[in-house]
Amino acid sequence: MSEKKEIMENLLLELRRGTLILSVLSQLHLPKYGYALVQSLEEKGVGIETNTLYPLLRRLEKQGLLVSEWETGGSKPRKYYRRTEAGDEVYEKLKEQWKGISQNMEKLLEENEKLQKGADDNGKK
Amino acid sequence: MTMEKNDMMERYIYEVIRRVPKKQREEIRLELEELISDMMEQEEAGMEAVLTKLGNPRDFAQKYSGRHNYLIGPEYYGDYCWVMKVFLLSTLAFHMISVIFQAVFSPGLLLEMSFYVKTVFTDALISLIGGFGMLTLLFAVFEHYNVRVQITKEKNWSVEQLKTWTPSKLPPVPNKKARISRGDCIVGIVFSLMFGLLLIFAPEWFTGVNIGGKEWKLVSPFNHEAWNVILPILVIDLAVELANEIMKLLAGRYCKKVMISEILSGVTVIILSVILLKVLPFWNPNFVRELEEAFEMQITSQQDLLLYWNDGLISNIFLVGIVIITVAEIAVTVYRTCRYGNEKE
Structure with a gap:
C-alpha cells in the first residue's frame, strides 16, 4: 500500500512540476514579491512549495524570462519579480500549448469515462 | 522576535547559503530573511513551524544551486568508458615497455625487491590512477562545456519545431x-595529454x-x-x-x-x-x-x-x-x- 502511495506521490509531483513554470509566469505580469506569489497561487488552488519557488524564480531570472528588483522603501527590503519581454513571449507560447494539451486531455478523459460507463451499463444488463 | 528565534533563523539561513556559490550568498540570505519573516507574519506561525515547512536546508540549497548531480552525463558516458579503456590499456602497455627497458639496461634491478614493489607495481598503480583522474576531469569539462553549446544552439526555434517531428525533418x-x-580526435587528445605529461613529469625520457x-x-x-x-x-x-x-x-x-x-x-x-x-x-x-x-x-x-x-x-x-x-x-x-x-x- 505504501508503495502505491509513493508512486502516486511521485506521479502527482511530476504532473504539477510540468505546470509550475506556466503558473508562475502567469502571475508575474505585474511585479510581485516571493511570498505574495505563493499566496496568490495558493488562493487559486495551486500549491507550490516555497523551497521550490524561490530557486525557480532565480533560475527564470537567469534565463532572462524574469527580472527582479529590490524595493527598500517599505518596512523591510523586498525583492520584486516581473516578466521581461522575452518572458511575455515565452508565456504566450506556453499558454497556447497548454490550452491545446488541456483540451486534448479533456477529450481523452471524457471519452474514456463514456466508454467505462457504457461497459458498466452492459454489465448490469 | 526573540533572540532565540533569530538565532534559529540565522542557523537555518547559514545552513542554506554555505552550500550555494559565494557570489549568490548575500542575495539569497536577504531573500530568505524576507521570506521567513513574511511567513511568520502572514501565517501567524512560530519560527519552528515556519522552518519545518521550509524543509531541510540541504534540499533547499540543492534547488538553489540547480546543478545536476553528475560529473559525466549519459551523452558522454559511452565515449568516456571507451576512451578510458584505451587510455588505461595504453598506459599499462607503456609502463610495461618502460619496465622491460629498465630491466634490459640494468639486469641487476631484477634482484632487488624494490624494483618489483616500486617500479613494477606502485608506479603502474600511480600512473593508472593519475590517468583515470585526468580523463575524468577532461570529460567533466566536456560535459560542462557541452551544456553551454546546446544552449546557444537553441536560438532559432518555435514551439512547433520543438514539438512536431517528422522523418522528413x-x-x-x-x-x-x-x-x-x-576516434581520431580522441586518439589525438589522449596522445597530446600523454606526451605532455611525460614531458613535464618524466623529462628523462x-x-x-x-x-x-x-x-x-x-x-x-x-x-x-x-x-x-x-x-x-x-x-x-x-x-x-x-x-x-x-x-x-x-x-x-x-x-x-x-x-x-x-x-x-x-x-x-x-x-x-x-x-x-x-x-x-x-x-x-x-x-x-x-x-x-x-x-x-x-x-x-x-x-x-x-x-x-x-x-x-x-x-x-x-x-x-x-x-x-x-x-x-x-x-x-x-x-x-x-x-x-x-x-x-
Whole structure:
C-alpha cells in the first residue's frame, strides 16, 4: 500500500512540476514579491512549495524570462519579480500549448469515462 | 522576535547559503530573511513551524544551486568508458615497455625487491590512477562545456519545431568526407595529454639516452641548459594542438569554427617550431662528440647524417617536415570546409 502511495506521490509531483513554470509566469505580469506569489497561487488552488519557488524564480531570472528588483522603501527590503519581454513571449507560447494539451486531455478523459460507463451499463444488463 | 528565534533563523539561513556559490550568498540570505519573516507574519506561525515547512536546508540549497548531480552525463558516458579503456590499456602497455627497458639496461634491478614493489607495481598503480583522474576531469569539462553549446544552439526555434517531428525533418547525413572521426580526435587528445605529461613529469625520457658501456653515461640530443625554455614552448605547442582536437571533437564535422581553429593552431605550431628549431639552442651541440665517446668510435663518413649535426641540417629537416604536415592539414581542412562545410546540419 505504501508503495502505491509513493508512486502516486511521485506521479502527482511530476504532473504539477510540468505546470509550475506556466503558473508562475502567469502571475508575474505585474511585479510581485516571493511570498505574495505563493499566496496568490495558493488562493487559486495551486500549491507550490516555497523551497521550490524561490530557486525557480532565480533560475527564470537567469534565463532572462524574469527580472527582479529590490524595493527598500517599505518596512523591510523586498525583492520584486516581473516578466521581461522575452518572458511575455515565452508565456504566450506556453499558454497556447497548454490550452491545446488541456483540451486534448479533456477529450481523452471524457471519452474514456463514456466508454467505462457504457461497459458498466452492459454489465448490469 | 526573540533572540532565540533569530538565532534559529540565522542557523537555518547559514545552513542554506554555505552550500550555494559565494557570489549568490548575500542575495539569497536577504531573500530568505524576507521570506521567513513574511511567513511568520502572514501565517501567524512560530519560527519552528515556519522552518519545518521550509524543509531541510540541504534540499533547499540543492534547488538553489540547480546543478545536476553528475560529473559525466549519459551523452558522454559511452565515449568516456571507451576512451578510458584505451587510455588505461595504453598506459599499462607503456609502463610495461618502460619496465622491460629498465630491466634490459640494468639486469641487476631484477634482484632487488624494490624494483618489483616500486617500479613494477606502485608506479603502474600511480600512473593508472593519475590517468583515470585526468580523463575524468577532461570529460567533466566536456560535459560542462557541452551544456553551454546546446544552449546557444537553441536560438532559432518555435514551439512547433520543438514539438512536431517528422522523418522528413531528419537532417542530411553529412558527407562522409565532411565528418571528423571522433576516434581520431580522441586518439589525438589522449596522445597530446600523454606526451605532455611525460614531458613535464618524466623529462628523462626525452632528454637522455642511456648508453650501456663501461660506465653509465647520459647522452642527450637535446640541449639540457635550455630545457627551462624549451619545455614551456613544447607544452604550449601541445596545449594548442589539444585545444584544436577538442574543438574538432565537439564539432564532429568540418565547419568554419573547425577551419579557424585548425588554421590558428597550425600557424601557432609553425611559429613555435621555428622558435624552437631556429632561434633557441634546441639541440645539444656536443651530442655527436658525447656519442662518439660513449661508443668509442668516430663519425667521419660523408654519408653519415650525424656528421652534419651542428650545421642546422637536422633542424631544417624537422622544420620542413613540420611545415609540410601542418600546411597539408590546414589545406585539407580548408578544402573540406569549403566543399562540404556549408551543408545544413
